[in-house]
Amino acid sequence: MATTESRPATAPPQGADAPVRRVSPQARGLLALAATVAIWAAFALSARALSTSSLLPADAALLRFGVPVVALAPALWRRRRNIVSVRPATAAKIICGAGVPFFLAAMYGGSLTSAAFVGSLIPGMVPLFVSGLMVAGGRGAPRGTQAAGLALIAVGVVALVWRHVVPVDTDVLAGAGVLLLASGLWALYTVGLKEVALDPVGSIGLLCVPSFAVMALLVLTGALPTGLASAAGGDIALFLVVQGLGVGLCAGLLYAFAIRRLGAERSSVFGSLSPVAVVLLAVPLLHESPTVSVLVGVPVITAGVVLANRRPTTAASASPAAAASESVAAAPPAPVSAPATPRLP
Numbered sequence: 001m002a003t004t005e006s007r008p009a010t011a012p013p014q015g016a017d018a019p020v021r022r023v024s025p026q027a028r029g030l031l032a033l034a035a036t037v038a039i040w041a042a043f044a045l046s047a048r049a050l051s052t053s054s055l056l057p058a059d060a061a062l063l064r065f066g067v068p069v070v071a072l073a074p075a076l077w078r079r080r081r082n083i084v085s086v087r088p089a090t091a092a093k094i095i096c097g098a099g100v101p102f103f104l105a106a107m108y109g110g111s112l113t114s115a116a117f118v119g120s121l122i123p124g125m126v127p128l129f130v131s132g133l134m135v136a137g138g139r140g141a142p143r144g145t146q147a148a149g150l151a152l153i154a155v156g157v158v159a160l161v162w163r164h165v166v167p168v169d170t171d172v173l174a175g176a177g178v179l180l181l182a183s184g185l186w187a188l189y190t191v192g193l194k195e196v197a198l199d200p201v202g203s204i205g206l207l208c209v210p211s212f213a214v215m216a217l218l219v220l221t222g223a224l225p226t227g228l229a230s231a232a233g234g235d236i237a238l239f240l241v242v243q244g245l246g247v248g249l250c251a252g253l254l255y256a257f258a259i260r261r262l263g264a265e266r267s268s269v270f271g272s273l274s275p276v277a278v279v280l281l282a283v284p285l286l287h288e289s290p291t292v293s294v295l296v297g298v299p300v301i302t303a304g305v306v307l308a309n310r311r312p313t314t315a316a317s318a319s320p321a322a323a324a325s326e327s328v329a330a331a332p333p334a335p336v337s338a339p340a341t342p343r344l345p
Contacts, residue, residue: 026261029258029267030258030262030270033270035250036250036255040119042242043106044115044119044274046238048110048288050107053235054235055227056225056227057103057107058224061104061107064103064243066208067240067243067249068208071249072201072204072205075205076202076205082197093188093189095210100214100218102185102189106182108178110175115279115288119274119278121180121183124275124304125153128153130191142308146308148304149305149306150308152303152304153305156298156302158297160176161297204249269306272302272309279294
């Protein structure tokens with residue numbers, strides 16, 4: 001009796017009685033952020049991979065915007081009044097900034113350049129474009145570290161494209177120009193998101209429902225060709241997971257979760273590593289070899305984005321940078337009624 005009674009006191013609990021170690025909120029936030037960065041990187045990689053797949057840009061767009069609409073249909077229906085009550089001007093910024101025009105520009109630009117260009121130019125230039133929009137709207141110009149960050153971004157972009165200027169590589173330069181257009185559209189999306197009070201699911205609905213409707217109309221009328229019916233099953237599955245589930249659905253929700261757990265500034269800084277992740281992943285997945293300009297330009301752009309996304313330390317300095325801080329990038333799109341801020345993609 002004495003022997004059997006003493007064993008429970010010394011033996012560690014096992015099986016169902018074993019204590020469950022709970023993951024801390026910060027650890028969950030970091031996991032969500034890591035997944036988001038991976039999705040943003042996958043967006044840049046898929047933009048480049050589309051040119052060699054059996055899918056056409058219209059097919060990828062249908063998957064990108066259609067999957068979230070189907071997956072979130074019941075939740076979007078419950079939010080329909082909030083979604084339709086968004087001011088038309090604000091809705092136009094979101095729909096144009098991250099919808100069909102942005103998507104087609106990103107895919108076409110990626111087909112002419114490389115994954116490194118997509119992963120760096122689109123998210124990297126967003127703070128510059130956002131600051132420009134804010135200054136044009138009457139806000140003060142960024143100062144201090146944020147101004148230094150914007151300058152670094154510009155230097156990094158020049159470093160990235162300089163080797164294609166002499167001698168002139170028209171395809172790459174044209175692709176870079178289209179990617180800059182996509183970045184400007186994404187900045188418009190960022191500003192639009194700051195003007196709505198929708199939650200992440202509502203923001204996804206405001207973007208995806210009209211975008212899917214426009215793409216479906218363009219395909220049905222023959223304005224854009226489609227090869228979805230004859231596309232390889234592996235390509236469809238890849239873009240469905242990366243673009244539809246990953247970029248369209250998970251990135252926004254995961255990034256919103258990460259911001260709640262880690263804060264916007266910390267999330268932005270970690271999210272700035274997306275261009276670096278794109279360059280590293282493009283080597284084994286797309287067999288791209290980083291050039292000297294990529295090895296110089298991408299780190300400089302990343303450093304500039306980190307500085308541009310630092311929050312002002314005083315109320316007086318809180319200007320366009322606050323907007324830029326909510327737009328650091330990376331891919332793919334992530335609304336947190338807060339992208340919150342997007343990033344790419």
